[in-house]
Amino acid sequence: MAILKIARMGHPILMRRAQEVDDPDAPENRYLVHNLIETMADARGLGLAAPQVHVSKRVVVFQTPVDDPERAADEPAERELTVLFNPVIEPVSDEIVYGWEGCLSVPELRGEVPRHAAVRYRGLTLDGGAIDRTVDGMHARVVQHECDHLDGILYPMRMTDMSKLVFESEFHHLIEAARDPDSHEEDTEEELVDG
Ligand code: NI
Numbered sequence: 001m002a003i004l005k006i007a008r009m010g011h012p013i014l015m016r017r018a019q020e021v022d023d024p025d026a027p028e029n030r031y032l033v034h035n036l037i038e039t040m041a042d043a044r045g046l047g048l049a050a051p052q053v054h055v056s057k058r059v060v061v062f063q064t065p066v067d068d069p070e071r072a073a074d075e076p077a078e079r080e081l082t083v084l085f086n087p088v089i090e091p092v093s094d095e096i097v098y099g100w101e102g103c104l105s106v107p108e109l110r111g112e113v114p115r116h117a118a119v120r121y122r123g124l125t126l127d128g129g130a131i132d133r134t135v136d137g138m139h140a141r142v143v144q145h146e147c148d149h150l151d152g153i154l155y156p157m158r159m160t161d162m163s164k165l166v167f168e169s170e171f172h173h174l175i176e177a178a179r180d181p182d183s184h185e186e187d188t189e190e191e192l193v194d195g
C-alpha cells in the first residue's frame with residue numbers, strides 16, 4: 001500500500017467528471033481503495049475521492065460518526081468507514097443547511113457551504129454489494145462533499161458568501177464571534193467536514 005500525493009485546487013483532474021467503475025472488485029480497484037484509505041488517514045481527512053489522488057474514477061471513501069448513546073460527552077465518537085463506488089445522490093427534502101468544510105485539495109482554508117440537509121445515496125461497496133442509505137447531519141454533508149469531487153466540484157464553488165472563506169488559522173475568530181454567551185457548548189470544531 002502507499003500514501004498518494006493529493007491533487008490541489010487548480011489541477012485539471014479535480015475539474016473533470018470522473019469515470020464510472022465497472023468492477024469495484026477488480027484488483028486495481030481494491031488497491032486504489034486501500035491507498036485512498038491510507039492516504040486519508042495520513043492526511044487526517046474525513047473523506048477522500050479518487051480524483052484527489054489523480055485517479056479519475058467514481059469512488060470515494062469517508063468516515064461518519066457512529067451514534068452511540070452510551071458515549072461520554074468528552075469521548076470522541078467512533079467512526080464508521082464507507083467505501084462507495086458509482087454513487088448517486090438525491091436530496092430528500094428542500095431544506096438547505098450551512099456548515100463549515102475543509103478539503104484536502106484546498107489546504108489551510110475553511111468555508112461555510114450550503115448543502116441539502118438530508119440525502120439518499122446509492123452505490124456499490126468494494127465487494128459489489130449495494131448501498132442504499134438516507135442520511136442527514138454530518139453524514140449527509142460528507143457524502144455531498146465527496147461526491148462533488150467526482151463531478152469536478154470543489155466546495156468553494158458551492159459557497160454563496162465568500163466572506164465565509166477563511167484560513168484555518170483564523171477560524172477561531174468566527175467560532176468566538178458566533179458563540180452564544182448563554183450556551184455552555186464547546187466550539188463546533190468536531191462538526192467540521194474535511195475531505
Ligand atoms: Ni474535498
